[in-house]
Amino acid sequence: MADDRPAVHSEGDVLLLVGTMKGAFLFWSDAGRREWRMEGPHFRGETVYSLAYDGRGGRRRMLAGTQSFHWGSVVRASDDFGATWSSPERQNVRFPEDSGLAVANIWQLRPGRESEPDTVYCGVEPAALFESRDAGESWSPVEGLLNHEHRAKWQPGGGGLCLHTVVVDPAEPRRMGVAISTGGFYRTDDGGASWQARNQGVRAQFLPDKYPEFGQCVHKVVNHPARPERLFLQNHWGLYRSDDWGDSWTDIANGVPSDFGFAMEVHPHDPDTVYIVPLESDQFRIVPEARLRVYRTRDAGASWHALENGLPQEGAYEVVLRDSLASDGGDPAGIYFGTRGGKLFGSADAGESWREIAGALPPIVCVKAAVIGAGGAQDS
Amino acid sequence: MAITIALPSALRPYAGGSLEVTLEGRCATVGDALGVLAGRHGGVVDRVIDERGELRKHVNVFVDGDNVRWLDGLRTAVAADSTIVIVPAVSGG
Numbered sequence: 001m002a003d004d005r006p007a008v009h010s011e012g013d014v015l016l017l018v019g020t021m022k023g024a025f026l027f028w029s030d031a032g033r034r035e036w037r038m039e040g041p042h043f044r045g046e047t048v049y050s051l052a053y054d055g056r057g058g059r060r061r062m063l064a065g066t067q068s069f070h071w072g073s074v075v076r077a078s079d080d081f082g083a084t085w086s087s088p089e090r091q092n093v094r095f096p097e098d099s100g101l102a103v104a105n106i107w108q109l110r111p112g113r114e115s116e117p118d119t120v121y122c123g124v125e126p127a128a129l130f131e132s133r134d135a136g137e138s139w140s141p142v143e144g145l146l147n148h149e150h151r152a153k154w155q156p157g158g159g160g161l162c163l164h165t166v167v168v169d170p171a172e173p174r175r176m177g178v179a180i181s182t183g184g185f186y187r188t189d190d191g192g193a194s195w196q197a198r199n200q201g202v203r204a205q206f207l208p209d210k211y212p213e214f215g216q217c218v219h220k221v222v223n224h225p226a227r228p229e230r231l232f233l234q235n236h237w238g239l240y241r242s243d244d245w246g247d248s249w250t251d252i253a254n255g256v257p258s259d260f261g262f263a264m265e266v267h268p269h270d271p272d273t274v275y276i277v278p279l280e281s282d283q284f285r286i287v288p289e290a291r292l293r294v295y296r297t298r299d300a301g302a303s304w305h306a307l308e309n310g311l312p313q314e315g316a317y318e319v320v321l322r323d324s325l326a327s328d329g330g331d332p333a334g335i336y337f338g339t340r341g342g343k344l345f346g347s348a349d350a351g352e353s354w355r356e357i358a359g360a361l362p363p364i365v366c367v368k369a370a371v372i373g374a375g376g377a378q379d380s
Numbered sequence: 381m382a383i384t385i386a387l388p389s390a391l392r393p394y395a396g397g398s399l400e401v402t403l404e405g406r407c408a409t410v411g412d413a414l415g416v417l418a419g420r421h422g423g424v425v426d427r428v429i430d431e432r433g434e435l436r437k438h439v440n441v442f443v444d445g446d447n448v449r450w451l452d453g454l455r456t457a458v459a460a461d462s463t464i465v466i467v468p469a470v471s472g473g
Contacts, residue, residue, distance in 0.1 A: 070438045070468040071390060071427035089394055089423035095431045102430035 009081055011373035014328050017062065018344070019048035019366030024064055026082050027357060033334050034349040036357045042082055045069075049323070050122075052109040053056030053370035054135065055371055057117035060372065063136045065093075065106025065122070073106045075122060077136050079087070079269025086137075091141045093122055093130050099146065101126055108323070109136070110166040113173060121161035123303075127154055127180040131192070142192040150183065150197065150214050157181035157217050157236070164322055165221050169245070170229040177221065177231070177246060184216035185233065187246050205237045205282075220264040220322045224271035232274045232301065234264040234322075236282065241301045257288040262323035267350065268333050272300040275307075275327075275335060275351060277320040285319050292316040294325075294337065296351050310354035311345065318343065321365055328369035338364030383413055383459040387424065388467055392422030410443055411454035413464055428466055438469040441466075 009015075009028065016027035016036070023041030038346035043066045058106075062082060067073040074092055077086045095101040107123045112119035118198035122130040122139060128146050130139040154161055165179035174191040176197070184199040197214035204216045217236035224230070233240040233249065239259045258278040267273035276295050280288045285292060292311040295304045312318075318339040328334035333350045342361040347354045361369040383403040387395055395401055401421065407413040411433075418425035428439050433454070435441060441448045442465040448456040456462065 068390075068427075069471070070436065072430065072436060087393070091426040091431075094426075095434070102432045102434070328435060365400055 009341040013372045015370050017051040017368040019051045020364050021047050021064035021363035024048040049365050050106050050109040051366050051368050054111040063109045067105050097306045107162045107164040113170050121166045125160045125162040127161050127163040144193045145195050147358045167223045170225045179218040182217040184214045185218050185246050201249035203238050219262045222264050222266040224266045229272035234261050255304045262322035263320045263326045265327050268327045268329045273298045286317050290316050292318050307351040324364050326367045326369040329371050336367050336369050340365045384463045386465045395421040410456045419464050440467050440469050467472045
């Protein structure tokens with residue numbers, strides 16, 4: 001229920017950050033994660049495709065990429081759990097004027113490594129990566145990707161030409177990866193100075209050459225900090241795994257009703273456990289058989305199994321978008337997802353059982369989760 | 381004589397709460413006037429014009445009652461006593 005009373009948040013509380021087409025909502029629970037208290041909407045009427053919680057170095061900061069239909073996009077920050085948000089006077093994520101580009105939307109906010117607690121990454125549309133060295137206050141484009149020779153050949157997907165995913169290597173500060181729709185997966189090994197397409201084995205269903213160097217419509221990539229070289233990829237048709245930081249990819253669509261989908265999340269404590277929400281097809285972007293099921297692998301993609309206990313199994317014409325599936329870092333892991341139909345579901349037992357947290361939000365485009373006081377950054 | 385730029389409520393916080401801003405001095409075009417305004421209230425102009433220097437898609441600018449989209453865009457001429465009105469388009473998400 002919405003509640004305007006001042007909130008008191010303590011160590012161990014769990015926070016859900018939910019971005020929608022009409023604003024952002026926060027949901028709070030204690031470690032049991034049974035009852036949730038809703039706050040919001042924040043940024044009423046604005047679209048919020050990107051949210052992040054940054055608990056590194058004792059910080060307790062929320063970041064939001066907000067898009068006004070009229071006035072453009074900015075990154076805002078809150079250090080008091082949403083009681084107040086910054087309202088940057090100037091557009092703080094901004095292309096150089098000579099680039100010929102203008103930010104259309106902010107798709108991803110990703111706190112960087114623990115060893116670089118003031119570094120935050122931001123993926124935008126049109127596809128580009130921005131970096132902040134002051135925890136999200138000011139931003140600069142990563143020139144090596146901005147000026148990439150492939151840029152002119154990247155094509156917009158259905159959601160626009162967006163850089164929607166950032167994955168980092170916690171042990172190797174010069175290595176990270178990004179995913180672009182459509183462009184594919186790119187990796188840098190030199191701190192962003194140069195980027196190489198890493199799509200060998202990833203299919204491009206919609207191109208004459210099915211396995212090009214780049215141009216794939218990658219929907220999401222995740223990795224686990226304990227094994228960062230192992231990447232999982234949800235493609236526009238196709239589920240893949242790489243064990244070598246994207247140098248090669250192997251099909252792992254073993255036992256899923258469809259290998260089309262958007263959302264993907266890795267278990268916070270087990271690098272072999274990954275969650276997805278398959279969709280019927282690119283022509284009918286709805287969960288198969290109108291049954292809302294999360295699929296989980298616990299063996300790095302050798303097999304996948306449906307998780308449906310507590311989820312609607314009849315007449316559920318739902319879709320879960322690429323950033324709307326999250327884990328909270330708790331133990332057992334909390335897993336959450338939101339639908340474009342405005343429903344928010346959560347599991348306090350790593351997906352074994354689910355409960356509806358909210359049933360009538362605006363279309364959900366982003367879900368993030370964090371345990372307060374646990375340090376680090378969610379969505380690792 | 382001066383050019384007056386009327387601001388919508390959403391942009392007034394970026395101009396110290398002012399309903400309108402008066403520009404002394406000569407401006408030949410709407411773009412010139414917004415350039416002068418940017419020097420005083422950059423937060424307003426960021427929200428009207430994007431990094432490419434183009435008028436945002438869902439923002440309309442009127443000069444003495446006429447929408448510049450149907451004139452010469454940001455190159456539309458202004459007089460020394462013109463009134464420029466910035467308004468959000470009726471479109472919405």
